[in-house]
Amino acid sequence: MHDIRLLRDDPAAFAAALARRGTAFDTEAFGALDAERRKAAQETEAAQAERNRLSKDIGKAFSSGDRAGGEAMQAEVARLKQVIADGDAREAEVAAALSAQLAEIPNLPYPDVPEGADEDGNVIVKHWGEPTAFAFPAKEHDELGKRLGMDFDAAGTVSGARFVYLKGTLARLNRALGQFMLDHQTQAQGYTEVVPPVLVREEALFGTGQLPKFADDLFQTTDGRWLIPTAEVSLTNYVREQILGEAELPLRFTALTNCFRAEAGAAGRDTRGMIRQHQFEKVEMVSIVTPDQSEAEHERMTLAAESVLEALGLPYRRMLLCTGDMGFTARRTFDLEVWLPGQQRYREISSCSTCGDFQARRMNARYRPAGETKGTKFLHTLNGSGLAVGRTLVAVMENYQTAEGAIRIPEVLRPYLGGLAAIEPA
Known part of the structure; x- marks a missing residue:
């Protein structure tokens, strides 16, 4: 298995090393999938942070007599809970796809290994x-x-x-x-x-x-x-x-x-x-x-x-x-x-x-x-x-x-x- 940072930091060099083995690697497709995973993770983290903020404010709203505001925040917390669940599921799905791709990629040859087809x-x-x-x-x-x-x-x-x-x-x-x-x-x-x-x-x-x-x-x-x-x-x-x-x-x-x-x-x-x-x-x-x-x-x-x-x-x-x-x-x-x-x-x-x-x-x-x-x-x-x-x-x-x-x-x-x-x- 490869360190995914190698693919993120210098995908062209990674693809060139694999090409020496006669293995093609679509850096753009892999990069897009990796970006999608990170986007899903960021959106989930943002939703979690907002849910945590609202959860603290709900009690304050009810204590101050703002029942309508408290109920609105409760509804938003419930919605965010589903957003987080969907985001976690999507991140896990994309992460599994990334891992499956990484598992199929052979090791990179050392520079002193001669290039050849067979x-x-x-x-x-x-x-x-x-x-x-x-x-x-x-x-x-x-x-x-x-x-x-x-x-x-x-x-x-x-x-x-x-x-x-x-x-x-x-x-x-x-x-x-x-x-x-x-x-x-x-x-x-x-x-x-x-x-x-x-x-x-x-x-x-x-x-x-x-x-x-x-x-x-x-x-x-x-x-x-x-x-x-x-x-x-x-x-x-x-x-x-x-x-x-x-x-x-x-x-x-x-x-x-x-x-x-x-x-x-x-x-x-x-x-x-x-x-x-x-x-x-x-x-x-x-x-x-x-x-x-x-x-x-x-x-x-x-x-x-x-x-x-x-x-x-x-x-x-x-x-x-x-x-x-x-x-x-x-x-x-x-x-x-x-x-x-x-x-x-x-x-x-x-x-x-x-x-x-x-x-x-x-x-x-x-x-x-x-x-x-x-x-x-x-x-x-x-x-x-x-x-x-x-x-x-x-x-x-x-x-x-x-x-x-x-x-x-x-x-x-x-x-x-x-x-x-x-x-x-x-």
């Missing part, structure tokens, strides 16, 4: 590692998985498309990846592990920006709750409607959860394999910081995600997303893309975003600066994947495959698998 406008920031090459034709993970315990057909009969069964040692490797990521983020990167709810209220999804705009990409339960598309929702909303002390910050949370996405906008994309599933596991990182901490925290969080890929020996590149490819709540986003030799391309495995105070305003999450007893400021929030477990499993399978179809286990994962060095095909 992923073709993204910029490579760095590479780590050389793309894995083999002396044999590399296979994709779904082909390798057929002999290792990956079953899409059985999942299809139970749940439909975009689901999978993992069995045996492959399931154990998947579990090891999630455990390793949690241990790494808590022990090496200083995040606090959290076990959060995966069912949340509508207000929580509004707070982190998934609602109302992206309802089609979510799953809703019969009692009106929603399944989280990412633990960002639960972790960020931990501070909703709170006022924290500056000494409590920064807060850094991490969680391994199941995530659920309808993938409404991905029809026909990645229909094979585990890249784009309705249900998947992810280790999420969330930081709650003061405004002056958020810039450094974005780099810190991105490095924390990269360190997992480096520990696993997976080649990757960091991308700075352009204005047209960023998420709704982000001011800047770094995507990490891991090399998949089976596909012979880099694929996204983590997305780390800084949101400024955009989410905090939607959640009414604030802090009180040190040494101050009055006044609060909105927090800054950041979120990132550290990492998507299923996609990391895909990357390990493809980068550590052998000509015989086995999967070598990265060294850092072997303690989680009892020292196992490889998964052999059945």
Whole structure:
């Protein structure tokens, strides 16, 4: 959510910043609606002041014997009461319309974000590692998985498309990846592990920006709750409607959860394999910081995600997303893309975003600066994947495959698998 003063003080600059994202904004229409709300509020305040004045004078009129004057003032007070009620209703109606418009406006990109319409406008920031090459034709993970315990057909009969069964040692490797990521983020990167709810209220999804705009990409339960598309929702909303002390910050949370996405906008994309599933596991990182901490925290969080890929020996590149490819709540986003030799391309495995105070305003999450007893400021929030477990499993399978179809286990994962060095095909 934006501070409405930005739109009032310099609507042209606000519209220009949004235009960089390819989003049009009618400043005149918004300004007219805002003016209407303020006019309704001013008229209501004037009517309240007049009613209060007349209410005091009614008694004086009757006491002095001016019965006609007193009755006239009583009639005027009754009329003003209705004027106030109508004015309050109109102000509330216009305010709701303004809030609805604000809720649909994406965050403004930072000046250093490159302008572009889609992923073709993204910029490579760095590479780590050389793309894995083999002396044999590399296979994709779904082909390798057929002999290792990956079953899409059985999942299809139970749940439909975009689901999978993992069995045996492959399931154990998947579990090891999630455990390793949690241990790494808590022990090496200083995040606090959290076990959060995966069912949340509508207000929580509004707070982190998934609602109302992206309802089609979510799953809703019969009692009106929603399944989280990412633990960002639960972790960020931990501070909703709170006022924290500056000494409590920064807060850094991490969680391994199941995530659920309808993938409404991905029809026909990645229909094979585990890249784009309705249900998947992810280790999420969330930081709650003061405004002056958020810039450094974005780099810190991105490095924390990269360190997992480096520990696993997976080649990757960091991308700075352009204005047209960023998420709704982000001011800047770094995507990490891991090399998949089976596909012979880099694929996204983590997305780390800084949101400024955009989410905090939607959640009414604030802090009180040190040494101050009055006044609060909105927090800054950041979120990132550290990492998507299923996609990391895909990357390990493809980068550590052998000509015989086995999967070598990265060294850092072997303690989680009892020292196992490889998964052999059945």
